[in-house]
Structures are given as structure tokens and as C-alpha cells.
Amino acid sequence: QLQLQESGPGLVKPSETLSLTCTVSGASISSSSYYWGWIRQPPGQGLEWIASIYYSGTTYYNPSLKSRVTISADTSKNQFSLKLTSVTAADTAVYYCARKEVGSSYGFDYWGQGTLVTVSS
């Protein structure tokens, strides 16, 4: 059974870098059939796609965050990661990692449970 699990600090200070890792079990992130990505949700608000990565290393970013975001993958550990620099209170959110099948017809079919990251001094 495919599982995704986010990990990382729950509290980050303003202006610092938010770093999260998603560990995937039950499937290989090296599969050519899927993208792996990050989505966030501020408390009580809607969902925002942040970035996705393909097994080849190709990355896709939301232009609204692109200058501050890096997504990367470690295939040896079957993990992918998110770094968001220069965080502010507006970056406080539940961060989810998720899988999406290749092709426009598909949505995010597997999600991690989410991890709340609070930006505060």
C-alpha cells in the first residue's frame, strides 16, 4: 500500500528556510508514471500547489513561489524534499506531499497526512 509521510520542523523563524521531506513507501519515486509534489493549505483556507518533480529530475514550480522554492529528490532513499526560503507568517500552513500520475487527465491520488508548519519568532 502506497504511503507518503511528511517530516520536518513544525516551527520556523521568519526569514529562515523551511525544509520538509516526504518519504514514500510502497512505490518508487523513480517510476516514469508519476510526478511527486507539494501542496499547502493555510489554516482555514484553500489549497495551493507549490511544486512537482519528475523521476528525470525535471521540476515544475508555482510562479508565485518560484523565487523561493526548491524541490529535489533522493532516489536512493525514496524521498523528495521541499525548501522554501525567506519565510514569513504567510507561509504558515499545513504542507502536504502528494503523487500525481503523468498526463493532464489525472489528479493527486495519494497524499501524505500533512504537517503543520508555523512561522513565528
Next chain:
Amino acid sequence: DIQMTQSPSSLSVSVGDRVTITCRASRSITRYLNWYQQKPGKAPQLLIYAAWSLQSGVPSRFSGSGSGTNFTLTISSLQPEDFATYFCQQSDSTPYTFGQGTKLEIK
């Protein structure tokens, strides 16, 4: 970016009701529209992909329709476990964007 607009933002409904939620895209996305259900404290769950294809394991009371810019999620007979927030999302092009959500509340 493609803007996704859902309506209504909330809906007071009863068990057994037929529920319809709409989603409009700011430009044509053919059929590249997905629907999710989210319960409090949980991750979203994919219900419908490609406008009307039912995700594996999702009850058949959920259905989707539409193409181009106008889409609909229908719950044929609302069950107690369906009280949740529903989001649409376009997968036509990045950046992938979501609607603002529709919360189903108990009447």
C-alpha cells in the same frame, strides 16, 4: 494562471439530499478537472478525475460532468459521511490551481 471559481462556498443540506456543486475555469480546460473531498484535519481525497471518471473506491453516488469551462460535482443521495469540504482542481497546465472550496453543513 487559470482561476477556478466554485459555488456555492457553503451549502446547508440534509441526509438524502441531492447535492450539486459547480466549478468554473477562467479559460477552457477541456476535461482536465478533478474533485476532492476533505474532512477536518485530513488530507484531501481524490473523488473524480478528468471531469467524470470515478476514482477507484469512491462510492457511485458521486459523479462529475462538464467540459470546457463549466463543471459539476453531484452527490445523488447525501450520506452522513459526506459532510465535508469539496474542492475542484484543474490539471490542464501548471500552476495547478484549486477552487476555494464548498463546505457542506448539516441543515
